[in-house]
Amino acid sequence: MLEETSAEGRLSQYPVIMVKAKTWILSKYFDGFPKPSNFELKVEEVPEPKDGELILEAVFLSVDPYMRPFSKFRLKEGEVMIGTQVAKVVQSKNPAFPVGSHVVGRGGWRSHSLSDGSDLVPIMADWPQGVSMSLALGTIGMPGLTALYGIEEVLALKEGETLLVNAAAGAVGSVVGQIAKIKGCKVVGSAGSDEKVAFLKELGFDEAFNYKTVGSLEETLKRASPDGYDCYFDNVGGQFSDVALQQMKHFGRIAVCGSISVYNDTTPQTGPYQQLTIIMKELKMEGFMQSRWGNKHPESLRRLMGWVKEGKLLSREHITRGIENMPAAFMGMFRGENIGKAIVAV
Numbered sequence: 001m002l003e004e005t006s007a008e009g010r011l012s013q014y015p016v017i018m019v020k021a022k023t024w025i026l027s028k029y030f031d032g033f034p035k036p037s038n039f040e041l042k043v044e045e046v047p048e049p050k051d052g053e054l055i056l057e058a059v060f061l062s063v064d065p066y067m068r069p070f071s072k073f074r075l076k077e078g079e080v081m082i083g084t085q086v087a088k089v090v091q092s093k094n095p096a097f098p099v100g101s102h103v104v105g106r107g108g109w110r111s112h113s114l115s116d117g118s119d120l121v122p123i124m125a126d127w128p129q130g131v132s133m134s135l136a137l138g139t140i141g142m143p144g145l146t147a148l149y150g151i152e153e154v155l156a157l158k159e160g161e162t163l164l165v166n167a168a169a170g171a172v173g174s175v176v177g178q179i180a181k182i183k184g185c186k187v188v189g190s191a192g193s194d195e196k197v198a199f200l201k202e203l204g205f206d207e208a209f210n211y212k213t214v215g216s217l218e219e220t221l222k223r224a225s226p227d228g229y230d231c232y233f234d235n236v237g238g239q240f241s242d243v244a245l246q247q248m249k250h251f252g253r254i255a256v257c258g259s260i261s262v263y264n265d266t267t268p269q270t271g272p273y274q275q276l277t278i279i280m281k282e283l284k285m286e287g288f289m290q291s292r293w294g295n296k297h298p299e300s301l302r303r304l305m306g307w308v309k310e311g312k313l314l315s316r317e318h319i320t321r322g323i324e325n326m327p328a329a330f331m332g333m334f335r336g337e338n339i340g341k342a343i344v345a346v
């Protein structure tokens with residue numbers, strides 16, 4: 001939204017282009033499941049860019065699970081919600097970012113923002129015409145990198161091994177399963193609806209099930225892989241992991257990527273505690289954040305794009321229209337409404 005006004009009223013010969021930004025504020029820290037009352041929409045004027053600065057207009061915004069736990073350490077009440085976006089440069093006094101170019105920025109939940117360019121990553125120069133730039137927030141962005149590093153750096157997944165992944169129809173999980181198939185592995189995935197299970201089958205998962213409707217998770221995991229699991233890519237944590245750890249093979253490896261099942265808890269979940277299982281099976285468990293391998297990001301994004309272009313890595317997105325609907329998109333993701341990456345298109 002570009003609004004043209006004149007700074008000096010009718011006397012001005014050259015009207016200044018004033019840009020107004022819609023911003024979503026975290027008005028109150030989350031307590032339990034996020035609620036509409038945690039958020040407030042404000043309209044702010046974006047200052048004119050000085051030399052070296054530019055103004056961005058959001059095209060796609062990301063809603064991600066990390067925003068729930070990170071809001072507590074990264075934000076004060078009254079600040080703009082954290083987040084990344086694909087944005088277009090609409091005004092620029094920075095030659096590195098010409099008007100009309102696109103970037104991935106960390107401007108948070110806002111339609112327009114002022115930047116000095118230091119926190120921006122230009123979209124790949126040869127981004128293919130037929131690939132939506134929204135994938136820079138998903139398969140060819142942070143979630144795709146998370147999947148790749150979890151598999152290669154943490155699990156060191158090898159051909160012929162069996163991998164289990166949960167939240168498998170989501171942004172990270174759907175890429176995990178497909179990369180594991182590219183590497184010649186057997187993949188078992190769990191997700192929260194029959195439609196998601198059908199999607200996992202389309203992606204080539206060997207076994208997929210709806211964890212909400214299977215009677216016994218233990219029996220289901222045993223049936224899907226009677227010999228157990230070499231690797232477990234854990235996006236969910238909590239009770240699912242209590243059961244999954246018991247199905248690991250001896251010397252199994254676990255990449256602890258996320259624990260979305262506990263992010264909205266008001267009181268911490270307690271046991272059963274699986275230390276004895278970890279000892280007896282001699283399991284290796286490692287938590288990780290994709291940012292650890294930041295120096296590899298450019299090359300890794302190229303590899304992900306390569307697989308997309310070859311048709312080996314498919315992407316689905318759950319697109320919510322309108323920045324006004326960001327809280328709804330965020331809350332919907334915690335209810336499992338998204339198949340693939342949850343995106344807000346402005």
Ligand SMILES: NC(=O)c1ccc[n+]([C@@H]2O[C@H](COP(=O)([O-])OP(=O)(O)OC[C@H]3O[C@@H](n4cnc5c(N)ncnc54)[C@H](OP(=O)(O)O)[C@@H]3O)[C@@H](O)[C@H]2O)c1
Pocket residue numbers: 064065066142143146167168169170171172173190191192193196235236256257258259260261262288289290291333334335336337338339340341342
């Ligand atoms: N370590 C890192 O660097 C890193 C980076 C990115 C993401 N992550 C983590 O990876 C996980 C997946 O993230 P994502 O971006 O790919 O999200 P996503 O899977 O696209 O969306 C979240 C999904 O989680 C599932 N879910 C929500 N609440 C749940 C609950 N209480 N119990 C079980 N499942 C629940 C839902 O799917 P169902 O319908 O299948 O339940 C929902 O669709 C999250 O835990 C996130 O924090 C970690």
